Amino acid sequence: MVVQGQMVQLSQDIRDEGAPAFQVRDLSFFYGKEQVLKGITLDIPKRKVTAIMGPSGCGKSTFLRVLNRLYEIVPGARATGEVWFDGRNILDPRVDVVGLRRRIGMVFQKPNPFPKSVFDNVAYGPRIHGVRRRELKAIVERALRQAALWDEVKDKLHKSAFDLSGGQQQRLCIARALATSPEVLLMDEPTSALDPAATARIEGLVRTLKEDFTVVIVTHNLQQAARVSDHTAFLLLGELVEYAPTEELFTRPKDPRTEAYLAGRFS
Amino acid sequence: MARAAERLVKALTWGCATLSLFGLGLITLFLFREAIPFFRHISPFSFLGGTAWYPTQEPPSFGILPMLAGSGLVTAGALALAVPFGVAVALFVGEVLPRGLRDPFKVAVEILAGIPSVVYGFFGLVVLGPWLQGRLGLPTGQTALTASLLLGVMALPTVASVAEDAVSAVPDSLREASLALGATHWQTMWRVVVPAARSGMFAGVFLGMGRAIGETMTVLMVSGNSPVWPPSLLSPVRTLTATIALEMAEAPVGGLHYRALFAVGAILFLFTLLLNVVGDLVAQHVGGKR
Numbered sequence: 001m002v003v004q005g006q007m008v009q010l011s012q013d014i015r016d017e018g019a020p021a022f023q024v025r026d027l028s029f030f031y032g033k034e035q036v037l038k039g040i041t042l043d044i045p046k047r048k049v050t051a052i053m054g055p056s057g058c059g060k061s062t063f064l065r066v067l068n069r070l071y072e073i074v075p076g077a078r079a080t081g082e083v084w085f086d087g088r089n090i091l092d093p094r095v096d097v098v099g100l101r102r103r104i105g106m107v108f109q110k111p112n113p114f115p116k117s118v119f120d121n122v123a124y125g126p127r128i129h130g131v132r133r134r135e136l137k138a139i140v141e142r143a144l145r146q147a148a149l150w151d152e153v154k155d156k157l158h159k160s161a162f163d164l165s166g167g168q169q170q171r172l173c174i175a176r177a178l179a180t181s182p183e184v185l186l187m188d189e190p191t192s193a194l195d196p197a198a199t200a201r202i203e204g205l206v207r208t209l210k211e212d213f214t215v216v217i218v219t220h221n222l223q224q225a226a227r228v229s230d231h232t233a234f235l236l237l238g239e240l241v242e243y244a245p246t247e248e249l250f251t252r253p254k255d256p257r258t259e260a261y262l263a264g265r266f267s
Numbered sequence: 268m269a270r271a272a273e274r275l276v277k278a279l280t281w282g283c284a285t286l287s288l289f290g291l292g293l294i295t296l297f298l299f300r301e302a303i304p305f306f307r308h309i310s311p312f313s314f315l316g317g318t319a320w321y322p323t324q325e326p327p328s329f330g331i332l333p334m335l336a337g338s339g340l341v342t343a344g345a346l347a348l349a350v351p352f353g354v355a356v357a358l359f360v361g362e363v364l365p366r367g368l369r370d371p372f373k374v375a376v377e378i379l380a381g382i383p384s385v386v387y388g389f390f391g392l393v394v395l396g397p398w399l400q401g402r403l404g405l406p407t408g409q410t411a412l413t414a415s416l417l418l419g420v421m422a423l424p425t426v427a428s429v430a431e432d433a434v435s436a437v438p439d440s441l442r443e444a445s446l447a448l449g450a451t452h453w454q455t456m457w458r459v460v461v462p463a464a465r466s467g468m469f470a471g472v473f474l475g476m477g478r479a480i481g482e483t484m485t486v487l488m489v490s491g492n493s494p495v496w497p498p499s500l501l502s503p504v505r506t507l508t509a510t511i512a513l514e515m516a517e518a519p520v521g522g523l524h525y526r527a528l529f530a531v532g533a534i535l536f537l538f539t540l541l542l543n544v545v546g547d548l549v550a551q552h553v554g555g556k557r
Contacts, residue, residue: 068447073442073446098450101447105448106444106447112441114444114445115441115463
């Protein structure tokens with residue numbers, strides 16, 4: 001494993017927390033000729049919430065899509081560097097993305113339930129991975145409970161997912177991602193399409209999820225990063241400006257650009 | 268000045284739209300005015316259910332069941348070809364082809380729709396029919412199968428084009444969700460895209476069916492036109508459309524035979540209208556779902 005000396009700006013706290021879930025080393029990313037991420041190096045700790053924060057176009061969503069290799073579906077997208085997950089560099093083309101994505105769930109900006117029933121949405125992942133029929137019910141219930149949605153939908157499991165409210169749909173998408181028993185949950189601005197009440201519910205959920213999962217959440221909302229995360233990375237124009245425990249980053253930013261962003265001078 | 272021009276254009280578009288609607292209304296009216304008196308002489312039951320079509324004998328008999336069967340057989344055969352291929356083309360274009368190649372490929376498929384039907388008929392008459400005759404050892408190459416194959420190719424662009432619209436209307440967010448759950452490209456296609464595009468695909472099938480059932484020139488040229496109950500796909504058949512085309516010139520204007528042909532036309536009109544309405548409703552249902 002290559003560790004770029006100049007980029008190791010991880011604070012002592014982060015390194016003390018045992019083996020990280022992801023070790024990102026000198027990650028650069030290109031859409032065609034345009035460079036979207038520039039030499040990013042950071043460790044994402046296990047069973048913590050890590051926020052990736054920055055103004056629109058800073059590459060934070062792209063960063064998230066590298067972690068499950070979902071960027072591959074865009075023609076012309078290319079990543080260089082290394083991203084270590086469970087002892088393997090996931091940028092290696094030989095890595096089995098199906099197995100990888102099963103272990104790394106993802107929740108998107110807008111709730112995107114399938115046009116199927118609540119049950120079939122949650123059972124989708126387990127089904128494609130060949131889980132037996134009689135085990136599905138328990139898995140679906142467990143996932144819906146983890147997503148704090150069970151009590152609201154237990155009587156309408158076979159109704160269309162579109163009958164749920166926006167906030168419920170997003171929790172359904174979280175349940176759907178949890179149903180494959182991933183270790184990591186990637187969340188790409190999961191509350192940007194939701195009202196404040198639904199947002200608060202999701203944020204509360206994120207805080208409980210870190211007991212069992214590593215959560216990486218992308219947000220352009222400072223308060224959200226401050227409320228839910230343990231560590232925050234600040235990205236600007238594809239560069240990692242600062243990465244620190246959230247409280248430290250918000251109260252004692254080391255980089256003047258972070259300070260300027262916190263003061264509301266970007267975005 | 269500008270306002271006057273604007274009003275002129277507005278009046279012109281209104282005028283054209285009303286005129287075409289008015290024209291359509293007149294055609295419909297004329298069709299039914301000529302057809303309805305027929306049923307004063309012949310009951311709809313013996314018209315639709317009768318198996319003998321001897322319009323010029325004394326007494327004549329006007330049973331269109333063989334032609335209903337002929338149209339049905341040819342259309343079903345055409346759909347058996349057009350639906351699987353059309354859906355496959357739609358999925359190939361929408362899901363497999365790289366984005367840059369989609370439009371050229373779609374245009375190529377749609378060119379099939381631009382070939383005049385008489386050209387299809389000619390091809391069927393001189394190439395496909397004789398070939399089938401030789402291959403299958405048939406007494407004639409002009410059979411329901413010949414017509415079905417040609418109509419299938421003719422209906423394919425309709426099915427493919429409407430189904431492809433439905434496939435590309437499936438939001439990418441659903442594909443991403445599926446891929447992010449560890450599904451493969453194929454699993455995503457079969458378990459997410461196809462179910463989400465299903466209604467649009469049905470719309471394509473209905474519209475393609477309307478196209479096949481109304482087609483005249485091709486079937487007239489290649490189906491053999493014998494007005495008897497077709498024993499199999501490999502025998503000559505006659506369709507409703509071909510009946511009108513073949514006999515209209517010989518039927519004295521205003522006579523019973525003439526009105527019988529209008530009645531056949533009215534039946535065809537109702538069929539295609541129904542198929543188009545159902546197709547549109549299903550297509551709208553797709554759009555309204557999201």
